[in-house]
Amino acid sequence: PDQVDPDPSKKTLVILGTGWGSVSLLKKLDTENYNVVVISPRNYFLFTPLLPSCTTGTIEHRSIMEPVRNFLRHKKAAVKFYEAEATKIDYEKKVVYINDESEIKGDVTSTEVPFDMLVVGVGAENATFGIPGVREHALFLKEVNDAQAIRKRIMDCCETATFKNQDPEEIKRLLHMVVVGGGPTGVEFAGELQDFFNNDLKKWIPDITDNFHVTLVEALPNVLPMFSKQLIDYTEKTFKEETITIRTKTMVKNVTDKYIEAESAGPDGKKQLEKIPYGLLVWATGNAVRPVVKDLMSQIPAQKDSRRGLAVNEYLVVKGTENIWAVGDCAVANYAPTAQVASQEGAFLARLFNQMAKTEALESRLKELSEAQETAPNKQARDEVFTNIKELQRQLRRVKQIGPFEYSHQGSLAYIGSEKAVADISWLTGNFATGGTLTYFFWRSAYLSMCFSTRNRILVIMDWVKAKLFGRDVSRE
Numbered sequence: 001p002d003q004v005d006p007d008p009s010k011k012t013l014v015i016l017g018t019g020w021g022s023v024s025l026l027k028k029l030d031t032e033n034y035n036v037v038v039i040s041p042r043n044y045f046l047f048t049p050l051l052p053s054c055t056t057g058t059i060e061h062r063s064i065m066e067p068v069r070n071f072l073r074h075k076k077a078a079v080k081f082y083e084a085e086a087t088k089i090d091y092e093k094k095v096v097y098i099n100d101e102s103e104i105k106g107d108v109t110s111t112e113v114p115f116d117m118l119v120v121g122v123g124a125e126n127a128t129f130g131i132p133g134v135r136e137h138a139l140f141l142k143e144v145n146d147a148q149a150i151r152k153r154i155m156d157c158c159e160t161a162t163f164k165n166q167d168p169e170e171i172k173r174l175l176h177m178v179v180v181g182g183g184p185t186g187v188e189f190a191g192e193l194q195d196f197f198n199n200d201l202k203k204w205i206p207d208i209t210d211n212f213h214v215t216l217v218e219a220l221p222n223v224l225p226m227f228s229k230q231l232i233d234y235t236e237k238t239f240k241e242e243t244i245t246i247r248t249k250t251m252v253k254n255v256t257d258k259y260i261e262a263e264s265a266g267p268d269g270k271k272q273l274e275k276i277p278y279g280l281l282v283w284a285t286g287n288a289v290r291p292v293v294k295d296l297m298s299q300i301p302a303q304k305d306s307r308r309g310l311a312v313n314e315y316l317v318v319k320g321t322e323n324i325w326a327v328g329d330c331a332v333a334n335y336a337p338t339a340q341v342a343s344q345e346g347a348f349l350a351r352l353f354n355q356m357a358k359t360e361a362l363e364s365r366l367k368e369l370s371e372a373q374e375t376a377p378n379k380q381a382r383d384e385v386f387t388n389i390k391e392l393q394r395q396l397r398r399v400k401q402i403g404p405f406e407y408s409h410q411g412s413l414a415y416i417g418s419e420k421a422v423a424d425i426s427w428l429t430g431n432f433a434t435g436g437t438l439t440y441f442f443w444r445s446a447y448l449s450m451c452f453s454t455r456n457r458i459l460v461i462m463d464w465v466k467a468k469l470f471g472r473d474v475s476r477e
């Protein structure tokens with residue numbers, strides 16, 4: 001039995017996920033109004049903008065994690081948290097089926113959770129476009145364990161490359177670090193990796209100096225398509241100086257354990273397929289829809305034509321439903337799948353739900369009073385009730401009606417390595433595009449200010465200082 005039984009007079013609000021969208025909703029939600037249940041396979045929030053820094057140990061992963069238990073315990077009314085994956089949402093039955101996917105399992109590993117209202121904030125999974133070998137051989141960069149796996153693999157490649165009697169070709173392969181996808185994830189990771197080599201690896205393992213090389217492969221004609229032309233040029237120039245190779249107009253078609261096969265235009269303009277050997281392969285080609293979301297979409301006729309996720313209306317209600325909302329990367333509302341959008345959507349829903357609860361409470365009180373007025377024993381009692389009704393009606397009018405969700409774009413920021421960053425910022429001077437060292441300090445302070453808690457902020461600063469003073473830790477663990 002639950003420690004806190006649900007209050008039958010309140011609606012049950014189930015929130016899926018503990019990412020940018022769901023956590024921003026939870027932060028501002030008045031939990032007294034609903035029986036709130038949170039379901040997510042990870043019991044922490046992850047500050048993804050600094051995840052690329054964890055792959056090289058510039059930042060330790062725990063510095064950018066915030067346990068949900070930590071902020072849920074400060075909420076006014078208790079919130080239930082289940083560490084589980086939602087495997088199916090039954091729209092008709094208003095039930096979410098959940099599974100404990102963690103290592104330790106009790107006698108009960110799967111069950112169902114009923115809901116009156118549901119918020120889907122499960123994010124997206126990594127896109128592979130069905131390219132053979134990607135899931136088996138590449139590493140992704142989305143979650144904490146991805147960053148840890150990359151960090152370990154980098155060191156493993158370096159140590160294996162220096163193994164006694166290793167063949168020169170094999171050394172070259174092992175030290176070839178290939179990143180597929182020239183979006184911000186790929187670019188930031190490539191920049192961080194080159195920094196790691198320049199600042200630390202070269203010093204600690206001088207043997208690898210001549211062969212360590214980072215290549216970024218992108219199918220389109222340029223990297224960072226969401227940035228202005230000027231900043232794209234700046235990024236490409238910086239990468240060239242850092243000796244990171246950018247291979248644009250190169251589409252990866254197949255992946256094996258030791259090389260990728262990529263298609264590009266040859267010198268004669270004809271398409272050619274080439275084998276690119278690698279030691280580390282990081283796959284960052286964007287988002288795909290999660291199975292649980294696909295399944296929900298298949299149950300709702302109005303979602304038939306939606307491909308990239310749950311189509312929502314201007315109040316973030318999943319089209320074709322009345323009691324399901326979606327936020328973040330799993331929702332399609334014509335905005336880019338970014339943390340910025342997800343957190344604004346979450347905050348919007350919190351305001352909406354707080355207001356809905358206020359309105360409903362006043363309306364039900366009004367109903368009670370109207371009934372009381374009819375059964376009032378005398379005129380004096382009737383007049384008293386009438387005055388109360390008038391006051392409630394006045395209060396009801398005062399509850400601010402919430403308009404539709406409007407996204408306010410604060411700009412795009414990305415770290416590109418060697419203490420440089422690029423920024424497209426709309427709120428400064430019309431449209432302000434900047435790159436360089438000053439932008440890097442702006443990037444650092446902006447990300448610091450966005451960190452979840454003061455604790456996170458202090459840990460991140462300490463990690464930066466530590467890396468500067470002692471270098472990054474190259475232990476393979």
Ligand code: FAD
Pocket residue numbers: 016017018019020021022039040041042048049050051052084085086087121122123124141142185290292327328329330337338339340341342413
């Ligand atoms: P997420 O934050 O991904 O959260 C999804 C949550 O759902 C997680 O808690 C997950 O565990 C949970 N979940 C998954 N499956 C299930 C299930 N079946 N049932 C229940 N729960 C489930 N955006 C920016 O704006 N600026 C940046 O600088 C930036 N940097 C980034 C760097 C990296 C390396 C990456 C990968 C992304 C970055 N983004 C950035 C994008 C940003 O992280 C996403 O847009 C954002 O996380 C989306 O928020 P979300 O809440 O939709 O999903």
Ligand code: NAD
Pocket residue numbers: 049129131180181182183184185186188217218219220225226250251252253284285286287336337338339412413414415
């Ligand atoms: P993305 O979708 O932005 O970029 C993926 C890139 O991979 C595309 O440019 C695509 O052309 C390329 N690609 C796809 N298939 C390929 C193939 N077979 N071979 C070669 N290239 C291929 O993905 P992302 O960088 O992971 O970003 C996902 C989302 O998260 C975006 O909305 C992004 O804005 C956001 N994000 C933002 C930041 C930031 O603001 N600093 C950082 C990371 C992510």
